[in-house]
Amino acid sequence: MQIDDQRRLAEFVDREAEMARFCELLEFGPNAKRVLVISGDGGIGKSSLMARMLHECALQKKRRALIVWTDTRNHDYVAVMRSVRDEIGPTYFSAFTDLVNYFTVPRYTLTVKIDPASRLSIAEGMTVEGASKVGDIAGIVIKDSMLTFPRDDMAVPDAERIARLTDAFLEGLRSFAEREPLVVFLDAIEKMSEVTERWVWGELVEAIRCAQLPNTMFVLFGRKVRALGREWSDCSETAELRPLGFEDTVKYLERRGLPEAEREPVAQAWLVATNGAILPLQLATYVDVYLLQHKRVAAGR
């Protein structure tokens, strides 16, 4: 865990309702919702809440995968699937990895063949050329060549690649989740490209709605999230994070080390200044300023 996450956990206040709901969903009851969408403005504390949820998964020994979109790390559909596979291990994803290599490595031929009747057989037509390497066929582990461009000796349409790779990935994910529950966190989803957003909702999360993925929960965080249609009401719920209230602000100031006498007047002043909408990031930055001032004064003495 990074230092920043430790800080977030130590200073975490409020969001009790969201955490309680998340813990309920983590029990994976028969009628539990499997898609949780959390939205809120920048600086409102989504990352802190997510750090707390990730910590809860660790405490409960629940497997989880985390995908974070940033301005430069803009995962497309293949990157999302590769990230989830890498987080939970390649064992269940041989067919998927094989197919990724097939679509990207020139002259690669498929190693794992999916037979709809018997589900999986391995090492058929095992010819591997080009840059790809097969890892451990006996253990059904295939090494991803990590190429991203479509191979130039084929012309598979993009829609076809998406459909086939998604099927192979979901099959692997389903095999994994049949044995162990899994929570997939998707953070900063407002940064997804249009294509990725369509795929995430239309294929990946859709698999939950169509009951194709047992024991799997998706938790999505974003500044702006799409309005979910009625067809999602049985399997999803949304929560919009609100600014901190007075008491949580006082509690936060306590955790940041402000003297007791100063907490309530500062919280009160914040409520007035922000018209009751205290955003944690702004507050935290002002507290940074305040603590620095104190440090300088103390050093001056």
Next chain:
Amino acid sequence: MTDLLSELQQCIGLQPSEILGRSIDLLLAQLDPARGRLLRLCAVPHQLDPGIVHALDPSLGADATEQYQSLCQYAIVTSTPDGLALHDDARRHLFTHWLREESRAEFEAVSARLAAHFAERAADVTQVREVRRDRERVFHLIGADQGAGFGDFESMCRAERRRSRLTSCRTLINLVHEYDAVLSPDRLTRLAYHEGKLAADLFEWEQADSLLRLVVDRSEASDVEMAVKALRRIGLLSCERREWVLATHYLERALDLANGREVLEFLVPRLLRDLGVVQRDLGEFDTAERLLTKSIADAERRRDDHALASSWNSLGVLFLRRRDTSAAVGAFQTAETYVNSSDVTIRTAQLMNNTALAYLDTADWANSREYFGRSLAIKQDLGDTRGRALTLGNLAVLHERVGDNDQSVQDLRLSIALFLEVHDYFDAAMSARNLGRLYRRLNALDSARNAFTDAIRYLERGNDTEEAASCRREHDEIGAVHSIPWWAWLCLALVLLSAAGIAALVLIAMAT
């Protein structure tokens, strides 16, 4: 305490972003100058690690790692899977500082160091990361040298688009938008053009249309090449939306501008072809033929094989619509000669498919079968499953016409399976519907009903309720033939009895 309270009072009435801005400025003022400068520099890249911190301020030397680690004490610094980064809103506030005139010299120097840093890292790692590092290199190169950086952006955006990596294009465009405040007007226009093309690729018609119109407005007087390209795109968008009058208008405007300009002459045969296709689809066959012939002549003069193949193919389709099948076959075969033999692509397979359709129209079953087979083989080699499914649908028609109904059924079944494999529910439904109709013609009514039920299911899966309703009507009509209610039978019997009675009366009357 007093300072903090008085500062908070000054925030009354401010927007959250302004409050954050004030708090960041206060924070920087509290830090010692070197530390404050470093934090400000951290807003130039999108992420931080010891190597990047060193590139930001090489004078830190071996202290870069320590300085990097100490950054996480500030609330505006957050963690990402790649290390630390400034919170988006904080970075945005500080980045505007770097775009100001007074910061330009330092910003260009820092950007140049970062561009070099990411170029080195892009060359050093696997392809997945290389693309990301290269994007970052391009971003910083724009900061260091706008002309060079923007040129690299355009090359990279085009390359990624050719590879259908639209997410990567979107990321690149978003990154360049960070420089909107300092981009030259012509680069802003070019950026809008790339964004318009991306929107069109994503079928975001409204957005594509408005961006491309903006490009035309901004460039018609200053950058004719850009204007022509944008006008052609709007024309093609209008074709997609079947707005033929608008399409003709924009394509003609583009043609007028391109004519007589040496640098744009390569577009002339393509524009003539686009216009010919519009006229063909409008049913104006004579005008279409004139335009397509002109396009071919123009492309021949320029020895533009690519344009020649496209125009001959379009002319072939026109002949097919006119039922002039031998001319159509000739046109498709001519088109084939212009497709580079070393570059057998989906285009070649489409030409084969069109040729087969032309032979089908002339009842030349052997040639039709031969060309469908060649088309299928190419598509199989190229891995184009959907293309194979489409050709199999056509092949089913051929097999039905020659009376091989079993083979026709098999073609359609395989076609459905292939469409489903690639999640193309609409086309799977269309093949299932064709199968239902075939069964109905063969009087295999239960099988027909099942096929229509499948078609309805696929359409519902693809949320196409209108087509699903139409399929349901066809399904129900089959039922109606076999389940005429008892009262209808009774009425029919009564009518027949009445007719027989009337006939008997007439016969009696005639006999007497």
